[in-house]
Amino acid sequence: MTERKTQYCFIRDPEFAWLPAIKEGNNNTHAQVKVPQYKDEQSIVCDGGKTAKGWEEDEVPLSDYNKGVLPMQNVNASGDLKSFPDMVNLPFLHEAGILYNLKDRHGNGKPYTRTGDIIIAVNPFQWFKEIYTEKVRSRYARILVWENTEGDPRSQMEPHVYETSALSYKGLAFDGGDQSILVSGESGAGKTETVKICMNHIASCQQGPRSSSSEMSPVVQRVLESNPLLEAFGNAKTVRNDNSSRFGKYIQLQFDKGDKGQQEFRSREKATCVLAGSKCDAYLLEKNRVVSHEAAERTFHIFYQIVAAKDKSKYWNKLAGTTNESFRFVGKTDTDTIEGMKDADHFANTVRVLEEIGVSGDRLMTLMQAIIIVMQLGNITFVPDSKDDDHSVIASQREFSDLCELMCVPEASMEVALTERTMKTRNETYKVPLNPAKALEATESFAKEIYGRAFLWLVRCINDATAAEN
Template sequence: IMGGQDQSILVSGESGAGKTVAVKILMSHLATFHESRKKYNDELLEDAISNDDNGTYGIAGSIVSWVVRSLLGVSLLRGQQGSMDSEEDRGDLEAPPSEPDDEPEEMQQTNLIVKRVLDSNPLLEAFGNAKTCRNDNSSRFSKYVKLQFHLEYLSRAFPSCHIAGSRCETYLLEKSRVVSHASKIGERTFHIFYQLLAAPEEFKARIWSGLEGKDASSFNYVGHNDTDTIEGLTDAQRWRRTIFALEILGVRDDKLMTLLRALCAVLQLGNLTFSADPTNDDASVISSKDELEKLSNIIGIPSDDIVQALTHRSVTVAADDTTFKVHMNSEQAKDTCDAFAKEIYSNIFDWLVGEINDATCAENNFEKSSGGRFGNIGLLDIFGFECFEVNQFEQLCINHANEKLQQKFTSDIFCTVKDEYDAEGIVLREILYTDNTNILNLLEKKCGIIDLLNEECVRPRGSDTGFVNKLYAHNKDPDIPLVRNRRYQRHEFAVEHYAGIVKYDASMIVAKNMDKLSEDVVECGVKSSNELIRSSLKARKRDKQEKNKGSLITNTVWTKFKAQLGSLMDCIGQTKTRYVRCINPNPDKTPGVLDLKYSVFQLRCAGIVSAVTMSRAAFPNRLTYQHILERFRFLAEMGIQKEKNFLLDVMKSADAREKQDVKALLSYLLEPLEVVSNSGEVTKAFVCGNTRVYFRAGALEHLESERLTAYDRFATKIQSRVRRNKAVQEYRVLAKNPPPKQIRRRDGLISSIFINMMPFLPIPFLIMRQVVSFPLWIIGHPFRRRRN
């Protein structure tokens, strides 16, 4: 980013592969490393200036010193963060630590921004992650975190940048997990509910009296919990971390209580029970009166208004524009209640993301933001590919996102490389790889899944089975990756994704795509005394009125998500992209076990196998002509033989072009790697392009090995010369100061005994004669001279 190019890192993989952890590690490293690097840049400059008398060696020593101190600085920052977590796990909550007074004001500001950026992670995990059958801390949403760096230091002697803030965008929260989850197989709803119920009793009493003495089994939306520990931390410990992070972001006092009471309202909605009205089979009543009063108390809405909103719905007759109320049966009333709970929680999550952005974005929190430019490093934590026993609308949207990512990966790794080779004038043989364009066409194009689903949502009596029938009727081409199977039920269909065939259950897919909330519920919600609930529903009501003027198709969940994906891909397309592929070692969450077949399947689905195939078949390494001459010219000069002196002449010719020099040099150095076919055709280990040289697999490694071997020979020659000089000096000292008489007499006695025994010793002992007599020869022993 110091060169003016924004960066992005795309972290992907299937559910449970460790994407969230990888993003946290990257975010922590980028935030703390740049902050500590800025801290020591001035020290490096001062050291270089103070050591100016030593010239280059003084600057080099300063650089080494700075590297060590930078690494220590990162460790210290991480250590402080870890110690903070441990302290809050051990005791009660405390206010965020203040910055040391002796630090510069700019450093204190940067440290606070770093804390806020890093502390946003546990908040998003608490409100957006849940335990699933594949992952104890699975992200049930996707996020794109854009780290903003201030580039003021580009004009300094040692260019640097430091973090100025961050922005977070989220996608497709799994709201359905609020009201239902597979508790029988150990899954949980969102972590925040368990953390709230694990809070100290006195704190729960401050929030709402209905929380006192309650646990997970007291609320239907949460249910029985088979564990209270996630990744080594209990729900109580995570609760303290969450509250501490909220405190860092400025969510405290009344604002904190408003947030927590909104969560309690969601929990209490799940405890309402509905039964048929004894006087009317088509009507329903709320049978849990006590729970209704508790809900009225926490949400701040009269109980009669709640009953009216949840058991009736308004119907408008278009002919005369009249509105009247109709009863809903118990099943419809329960669905309306669940929709209300999901809407409140979704609004809570969006509000939290907004608070995080307000507290961390550089535009609002960095003092030098006016008139400056921020370099961005984006971290994308996207949904992993999902294929469960029952896959519904949520999995279809998640896998749509993965298809878009796969297309981006394919474009970057394959198409971009091929275009580069074409521009360089290099012929690349055809390589087969998986292209998912046909899958995206099935999802996004005309008469595709999104188009037909939106059409079914517009129809007055649109149904799930009607959508499936239309899908198969409009896509009969055998090349379309829509799987047909007679054993599928009327509400089932399957798509052959890049990662494999996935069967989807279309039950409730029309309702989920419309995401409709009864207008009666919205009118009821705006009466709430909870500011968070009231303001969010007012905003929804306002948006609803504006949307009624436009097309209904543009307001469906999947259409909006498709637009978000398109915007995200456009944003990423303007950056230099890097990829992190996370691999799940086994599907059973068993530590220390690697399922090779399962891992290879993930590598193949992620396109890694095809990428490796292309790398082996093409040219994995490339260097510029100038770089090659500067780095490897000396290998030819030191290894030239007399019959190949023409090479040296060509290289030193002033009229020779750089490309010819490099071609002659590499032809000589890489001659052992040439491959000769049966027809006599020679395949070289390199190809010269228009601006750079491309090496086949192993060629650049061979050159680097030869380069290191040459350096070893240079080092050996230097060492031998040093040893020779040292031995000559020692000899001269011994020549001037011969050994005492006693030592010379003893050496003479030993030599005479050994020589007299030589005729009786085996031949191998003759070698020892040279070993024993050699020192005597050097010092000029008299017995040795007599014998010679």
């Protein structure tokens, strides 16, 4: 009599998506399964139930599964998971198989897994310093870029995001084609960090085959240093990520490929393809965050930074003595520390980098005042005009006078701008009064527009400092 092989499978679960189980039998509509019970989510693994604290019998409807078949686990005869660095090789390729493979590697300190040419990164939320050392960086560059090996050199290496950077540099330097790297994932997945790791590595690839120096090229340094600026103005604390990018970006790294006429081009002896500059396109800034955010979240970092700045009254003397709560758009926050640094220290760093890219003196003053104007606009309130409910008048007179003084605009003109809308037809221009709700809406739109434009202006300044001239 032949012994029946244990059928290690997965079943759907509303809490954990997929659970490992053992299939005991089935009829036309249902499968009978034994489900190992683990201590907690972390300890749920594919191990044939060896570390489970008990078992439960269950019956699952086959109609919940693709073609009525329960997906099988990628395990050996004793039920232990067989982990694959490249998921193209998974014997059973399905969602549950992918998730448990990634979970196993993640648990073993391996945040990267390959699927063909794609690298999947599972955010470890702790720095595994040993996988980002200079030695590791140059090994990936040497083997993937500079050594002309037969076959796929990746087969001898652990999957790593350095593989993506090295292969794109190689494609650019030796095949001559432009390269694109797409980094995608949900909020907090680690996209921004991955881009930094990738850019740093591209910089070490261009140091050439024999480089062992950790010295960064000035271009890359400038590109990476501009990051805190984009983060100050474009990032905010959300419930998922304390430093969440609230805009999309397309970073173009510009390489000088040398003179193609010279034999040196495509030489494997020397790097002739060198980083000359970078350009960033920013889009879809979450402008709405300027005027409102969830209680557990924050608006853009720069607002807290400026309120916390030691020298804030330099930008507007009325900032002296103010707190986050002094401004409706900013409001109470449960933290004054982002990525281990206080808002006040971040501000000093923001100003230092701004000055480095040429935003200093009057330009710096204007930028900061634009930010303060946005905050002050949030403090303007409206009430119905006693003579006509459809008209509104400004209720917060002192805040309004401060705003006008800050903007250097006469109060009468500003009041008209905030409480009336100008309509234009083909033959005439006329004013429509705004009720308090509409006036508030218009004021908020004005604040969002100023912030959005200041952000794009800043991106242009960064590009002026980092883009290659030709």
